[in-house]
Amino acid sequence: MASNLGDLKVLVVEDSPAAAKLLQMVLAGLGIHQTFIARDGKVAQDFLDAADDLVDLIICDWKMPRMSGLELLCQVRTVYPEMPFMMVTGNADLESVRAAKKSGVDAYITKPFSARQVQSKLLALTNNMTNSIVYSD
Amino acid sequence: MFGTSQDITESKLVEVELQSAMAGDRERLIAAGMSDYTSKPLDRRRLIELVDSWRPGDTTTRETREADMFDDGTPILDSHVMDDWQAFFSEDEFIELINSQATDARSCMKSLKDAAADGDFKEVETFAHSLKSSCGSLGMRRVGSVATALERACRNDRFEEAGSLVPKIDEVVAAAMEVLEERYAEIFEAAAENNEKMAG
Numbered sequence: 001m002a003s004n005l006g007d008l009k010v011l012v013v014e015d016s017p018a019a020a021k022l023l024q025m026v027l028a029g030l031g032i033h034q035t036f037i038a039r040d041g042k043v044a045q046d047f048l049d050a051a052d053d054l055v056d057l058i059i060c061d062w063k064m065p066r067m068s069g070l071e072l073l074c075q076v077r078t079v080y081p082e083m084p085f086m087m088v089t090g091n092a093d094l095e096s097v098r099a100a101k102k103s104g105v106d107a108y109i110t111k112p113f114s115a116r117q118v119q120s121k122l123l124a125l126t127n128n129m130t131n132s133i134v135y136s137d
Numbered sequence: 138m139f140g141t142s143q144d145i146t147e148s149k150l151v152e153v154e155l156q157s158a159m160a161g162d163r164e165r166l167i168a169a170g171m172s173d174y175t176s177k178p179l180d181r182r183r184l185i186e187l188v189d190s191w192r193p194g195d196t197t198t199r200e201t202r203e204a205d206m207f208d209d210g211t212p213i214l215d216s217h218v219m220d221d222w223q224a225f226f227s228e229d230e231f232i233e234l235i236n237s238q239a240t241d242a243r244s245c246m247k248s249l250k251d252a253a254a255d256g257d258f259k260e261v262e263t264f265a266h267s268l269k270s271s272c273g274s275l276g277m278r279r280v281g282s283v284a285t286a287l288e289r290a291c292r293n294d295r296f297e298e299a300g301s302l303v304p305k306i307d308e309v310v311a312a313a314m315e316v317l318e319e320r321y322a323e324i325f326e327a328a329a330e331n332n333e334k335m336a337g
Contacts, residue, residue: 018241018271025234029225063266090269112218112273112281115225 005122006031013037013044013060013072014088019111023059023088026115030122041067045075052080057125062089062096070103077104084125088113211279213309213316218276232328234274235321239314241271242280246310253303261299262291268310277313280306 010027012035014020020037027035036054038044041064048055058076062069069087076083086107087100100108107121223231245267252260265288272280283306290299318325 016241016267016270018238018267019274021237022234022274025226025230029230063263090266090273111270112276114218114221116221 005119005126006033007056008032008122008126009034009036009054009056011036011038011044011047011055011058013039013041013058013064013069015039015061015064019061023118026118029115030119032122040064041069041072041075044072048076048080052083055083057084057086057122059086059088062087062091062100070099073100073103073105086121086125088118211282213277213279213313214320215276215278216320218274219320228324228328232324235317238271238274239317242268242275242277242310243314245271246307250303250307253300256296258291258294258296258299261303262288265291265306268306272310272313275313275317277310277317279309280313283309 010032012020012023012027014023014037020039024035024037027033034054036047038047041060044058044060045067058072060069060072067075069089073085073087076085081104084106085104086109087105088109088111089096090111091097092110097108106125109117109121222234226234245264249261249264249268252258252264265284269281269284269288272284283302287299287302287306290296290302
């Protein structure tokens with residue numbers, strides 16, 4: 001795991017080009033320029049299978065075609081149990097948060113998000129300070 | 138449920154801050170005797186306009202406010218959200234943000250209407266979800282409220298309700314875009330002038 005935000009290599013899994021663009025812009029604003037965009041969970045899984053060394057952290061949407069964020073999270077936890085995984089989703093209900101937590105999510109942010117929320121979650125993850133997820137709305 | 142309650146004018150105006158604004162709250166509270174309400178997170182511009190509108194003798198602002206607000210009091214554009222982005226991004230990036238999210242919102246709205254015309258409410262749900270995201274990123278909270286209701290109606294197979302929400306969401310997206318364009322017209326004009334100078 002990279003010790004500061006600027007060294008992070010982030011895989012953004014998001015089917016909406018606009019949402020992916022915004023996340024990429026926020027990450028760049030935080031000094032993170034090594035980002036990869038996957039349009040759904042399946043593409044992300046294939047990318048990880050081929051080049052998991054290029055990924056320090058995953059930021060993932062929930063609702064996507066082919067393979068959802070939750071399904072990807074379950075796959076990632078099987079193969080890469082230590083991979084930090086942040087869910088950024090429009091699912092703001094408690095049931096979704098619980099399902100993600102049960103599947104091993106490290107951080108959970110609901111859309112629409114702010115740059116500050118993303119930053120604080122990333123800092124918490126990079127500092128390895130989170131033992132449990134913190135819900136942000 | 139209520140955070141604070143306080144008399145602030147001689148006309149016994151009571152402002153109620155809610156932890157979360159639910160559809161219909163405004164009507165319910167006003168029916169129960171409240172003069173007005175605003176929801177958290179507080180929108181500075183909205184709060185000033187709202188308090189202004191209740192000054193004795195000031196009726197114009199109040200009429201404007203009534204015309205400007207959604208049924209549940211949700212603002213068209215949450216200026217806090219946009220102020221935060223404007224502070225975080227450079228001017229060029231801020232323009233890029235608005236352009237990318239607004240383009241996506243317009244595209245989603247068109248696809249949503251096409252799907253509704255075809256009676257494909259599974260697709261309508263998907264586009265409502267996307268609209269919630271792109272419009273939410275621009276602080277279009279009113280769109281977010283209607284998109285959430287539309288998404289839920291589709292998910293629960295309440296197609297008649299969903300169908301009735303389609304023209305509503307079209308209306309609020311158009312209204313939000315208009316406010317957005319008006320509010321940031323100067324930034325866009327300045328950027329266009331700069332681009333012309335650089336091209337020249």
